[in-house]
Amino acid sequence: MFRTFLVILRRDITLAMRRRTDVLTTLFFFVIVASLFPLGVGSEKEMLRFLGPGVVWVAALLASMLALERLFASDHADGTLEQMMLTPQPLSVLVLGKICAHWLLTGLPLVLVAPLIGLQYHLDGMPLAVMMLALLIGTPVLSLIGAIGAALTLGLRGGGILLSLLVLPLYIPVLVYGSGAVAVSTIDLADVQPFMALLGAFLVLALAFSPLATAAALRISVE
Amino acid sequence: MKRHWFHFSAPSTFYSLAGRMTPWFLALAVITGLISLYWGFFETPDRLGGSNPQKEYYRIIFVHVGSAWMSMWLYVVVAGWSALGLVFNTRLSYMMAVSVAPTGAIFTFLALFTGAFWGKPSWGTWWDWDPRLTSELVLFFLYVGYLALHSAIDDARRADRAAALLAIVGLVMVPVIFWSINCPDPNQCAALHQRSSMSDIDGNILFGMLGLTFAFWMYSFATSFMRVRSIILEREADTTWVAEQLQKEGVR
Amino acid sequence: MMEFLAQGGFAFYVWSCYGMAVLLLASEILALRKRRRTILARVGRLKRMRDAEEQA
Numbered sequence: 001m002f003r004t005f006l007v008i009l010r011r012d013i014t015l016a017m018r019r020r021t022d023v024l025t026t027l028f029f030f031v032i033v034a035s036l037f038p039l040g041v042g043s044e045k046e047m048l049r050f051l052g053p054g055v056v057w058v059a060a061l062l063a064s065m066l067a068l069e070r071l072f073a074s075d076h077a078d079g080t081l082e083q084m085m086l087t088p089q090p091l092s093v094l095v096l097g098k099i100c101a102h103w104l105l106t107g108l109p110l111v112l113v114a115p116l117i118g119l120q121y122h123l124d125g126m127p128l129a130v131m132m133l134a135l136l137i138g139t140p141v142l143s144l145i146g147a148i149g150a151a152l153t154l155g156l157r158g159g160g161i162l163l164s165l166l167v168l169p170l171y172i173p174v175l176v177y178g179s180g181a182v183a184v185s186t187i188d189l190a191d192v193q194p195f196m197a198l199l200g201a202f203l204v205l206a207l208a209f210s211p212l213a214t215a216a217a218l219r220i221s222v223e
Numbered sequence: 224m225k226r227h228w229f230h231f232s233a234p235s236t237f238y239s240l241a242g243r244m245t246p247w248f249l250a251l252a253v254i255t256g257l258i259s260l261y262w263g264f265f266e267t268p269d270r271l272g273g274s275n276p277q278k279e280y281y282r283i284i285f286v287h288v289g290s291a292w293m294s295m296w297l298y299v300v301v302a303g304w305s306a307l308g309l310v311f312n313t314r315l316s317y318m319m320a321v322s323v324a325p326t327g328a329i330f331t332f333l334a335l336f337t338g339a340f341w342g343k344p345s346w347g348t349w350w351d352w353d354p355r356l357t358s359e360l361v362l363f364f365l366y367v368g369y370l371a372l373h374s375a376i377d378d379a380r381r382a383d384r385a386a387a388l389l390a391i392v393g394l395v396m397v398p399v400i401f402w403s404i405n406c407p408d409p410n411q412c413a414a415l416h417q418r419s420s421m422s423d424i425d426g427n428i429l430f431g432m433l434g435l436t437f438a439f440w441m442y443s444f445a446t447s448f449m450r451v452r453s454i455i456l457e458r459e460a461d462t463t464w465v466a467e468q469l470q471k472e473g474v475r
Numbered sequence: 476m477m478e479f480l481a482q483g484g485f486a487f488y489v490w491s492c493y494g495m496a497v498l499l500l501a502s503e504i505l506a507l508r509k510r511r512r513t514i515l516a517r518v519g520r521l522k523r524m525r526d527a528e529e530q531a
Contacts, residue, residue: 148392152385156375166368166389169361170396173403180407194409202399213392220384249504269483279483283492290496329499337492344488442500449507453514460518469519 004089008097015074016105022070026106027113030063034117045122052121053182056131057138059117060110061171064139067106068146068167069160071098072218076154082222091218092211099147099211107139123186130185130192137199138178144203144210145170151217174202232313234455235464241448248445256438260285263431271425283341284428289435291334291355294362297327297443301369302394305387315451317383318458320390321373322450326443328366334359354405361400365393379458 016023037055038048075081075098084094114135118128149167153159181195231237263285271277301320308316338356339349350356372389376382406412424432459465482489 148388152372152389153375158375162371162375165364165371169364169368169400170392172361173396173399176403176407177409184408184410191408191410198409213388217385217388220381220388223381264479278485280485280488282482282489286492286496326503329503333496333499336495340488340492344485446503446507449504449511453507453510456511456514456518460521465518466522469515469522472515 001089001093004093005097005100008094009101012098012101013104016101022067023105023109026063026067027109029066030059030110030113031117033059033062034120038120048120049122049186052118052123053127053131053179055121056114056117056182057135057175057179060114060135060139061142061168061175063110064107064142065146065164065167065171066160067102068143068150068163071102071147071150072154076222081218085218085222091215095147095151095214095218096207096211099143099214102147103140103143107135107143110139111135123182126189127182127185130189131182133196134178134181134199137196137203138174141174141199141202141206142171144206145174147214148210148217151214151221154218154221174199177202232311232315234315234318234459235462237315238452238455238468241452245445245448245452248441248448252438252441252445255434255441259431259434259438262427262434266427267425267431277345280341280344283337285431285435287334287337287341288432289439290330290337291359292436293439293443294327294331294334294359294366296440297323297330298362298365298390298397299394301327302390305390308383308387309391314383314458315455317387318451318454319447320387321383322447322454323443324366324369324373325450326446328363328370330439330443331359331363331366335363354401357404358401361404362397365397369393 034055037051041047041051072081075084085091087094111132114131115128118131123131146163146167149163149170152166153163156162177195177198181192181199184191184195231240264282267282269279271281301324304316304320304323307313308320335356338359342351342356343349369386369389373382373386376385456465456468480486480490
C-alpha cells in the first residue's frame with residue numbers, strides 16, 4: 001500500500017511540475033492578498049502587527065482553497081480518475097497520495113513564503129517561527145478537509161465558488177487556532193503549546209478520516 | 224414492527240400519510256404558539272432585575288431562543304435522514320433530508336435577525352462577534368452550503384448522496400467549529416461569556432420559551448411534510464400511483 | 476392594550492422580531508402551497524400530453 005501511495009505521489013508531482021505556473025499562481029495569490037490588507041486598512045505599524053497573524057492565515061486559507069479545484073479536475077476530465085477507482089488498491093490510499101502531492105505543491109510553498117509576509121506585518125523572529133510551524137501543521141489539514149469538498153463538487157458548473165462556500169466554514173477551527181497561536185506567541189511563548197497540540201490533533205484526525213470521506217465523495221460524484 | 228417501519232418508506236404510502244398529518248401539525252403549531260406567546264407576554268414581569276437586568280425587550284427571547292434551538296435541532300435532523308439514506312439507500316430518507324433543510328435555514332436566519340434586534344437595545348450594538356451569534360452565523364453558512372450543493376447537481380441521485388455526505392461531515396465538524404469559536408484561546412477557556420443556566424430562569428418565561436420552541440417544532444413537521452410531498456410528486460411523476468393521485472385531486 | 480403595543484418604548488425591536496417571524500413562516504407556507512399547485516399542474520399537463528399521444 002505504501003508503494004501505491006508513493007507511485008501516486010510521484011505521478012502527481014511530475015505532472016504538476018510540467019505546468020509549473022499553476023504552483024506559482026497559488027503562491028502569488030497568497031502574496032497579493034496579504035499585500036492588499038495594508039492598502040485597505042492603513043499601514044500603521046502596531047495595527048499591522050496585531051492583524052498580521054489573522055491576515056496571513058486568511059490569505060493561506062483562500063490560496064489553499066483556490067488550489068483545491070485542481071486536485072481532481074484534470075484526472076476527472078481525461079478519465080484517469082475512473083480508472084483509479086477501478087483499481088484493486090483502496091481508493092483512500094490513492095486519494096491520500098494525491099492530497100499529499102497537492103499539499104507539497106500548494107501548501108508547503110505557503111509555509112516557506114509566509115515569513116516574508118510576516119516581516120511585512122512587522123512580526124519578529126519567534127512569532128515568525130511559530131507562524132511557520134503552525135502553517136506547517138495547519139495547511140495539510142486544509143488540504144485534507146478541502147479534498148472532501150473538491151470531490152463533492154467535481155465537474156459541477158460554478159464549482160469553484162460552490163467549493164469555497166462548502167469548505168470555508170469547515171476551515172474555521174484551523175483558522176482560529178492557527179492565528180491564535182501566532183498572536184499568543186507575540187506575548188508569551190509558553191502559551192503556544194496548547195494551540196500546537198490542538199492543531200496536531202486536527203492533523204491526526206484529518207489524516208485518519210478525510211481520505212475515507214473523500215473516497216466516498218468521489219464514488220458519489222463519479223457514477 | 225419491522226414491516227411497519229419500512230411500509231412508510233415508500234414514497235407512495237408516505238405521501239398520503241404526510242398529507243393527513245400536515246394539517247394537525249399546523250394546527251398544533253398555531254395553538255401552542257399562541258398560548259406560549261400569551262403566557263410569555265402577559266404572565267411575566269415587565270422588567271427583569273438581578274445579575275442580568277433586562278427591560279421589556281427581553282420578550283424577544285421567546286422567538287430568539289426558539290428559532291435558535293430549532294436551527295440546531297433541524298441540522299441534526301437533516302444529518303440523521305442523510306445517514307439513514309446513505310446506510311439503507313432509501314430514496315425517501317434523502318427526500319426528507321432535503322425537505323427539512325430550508326426550514327432549518329429560515330430558523331437560523333430568524334435567530335440571527337432576532338438576536339441582532341435584541342442586541343441593539345440591550346447591548347447597544349446590532350452585531351457583536353459574540354461566540355453564540357458567530358456560531359449561529361456559521362450554522363447558516365452550513366445550511367446554505369448544503370442547499371447550494373444539492374441544487375447545483377442535476378442528477379437527483381448524485382445530488383441526494385453528495386448533500387447527505389456533506390451534511391454528515393458538517394455535523395461532525397459542528398462541535399469542533401462551535402468549540403473553536405467559543406474557546407479561541409485554549410489557555411483560558413474556563414471563564415467565558417455569560418453562562419445562563421436554565422434553573423435561574425423565571426418559570427413563566429421558561430414556559431413561554433419551551434412552548435414556542437415546541438410550536439416551531441410542530442411547524443417544522445408541517446413544512447417538511449408539505450415540501451416532501453411536492454418533491455415526491457416531482458420525482459415520481461411517471462408512476463401510476465401519481466396518475467391516480469392526480470385524478471383524485473382533480474387535474475387542473 | 477396601548478401598553479402592550481408600546482412594550483415599554485421598545486416596540487420597534489420587539490415587533491420587528493415577531494413581525495419578521497410571522498413574515499418568514501407565513502411566506503414559507505404560502506410558497507410551499509404555490510409549489511405544490513405548480514407541480515400538480517405540470518404533472519397533470521404531462522400526463523394529458525402522454526395520454527393524448529397514446530391514443531393517437
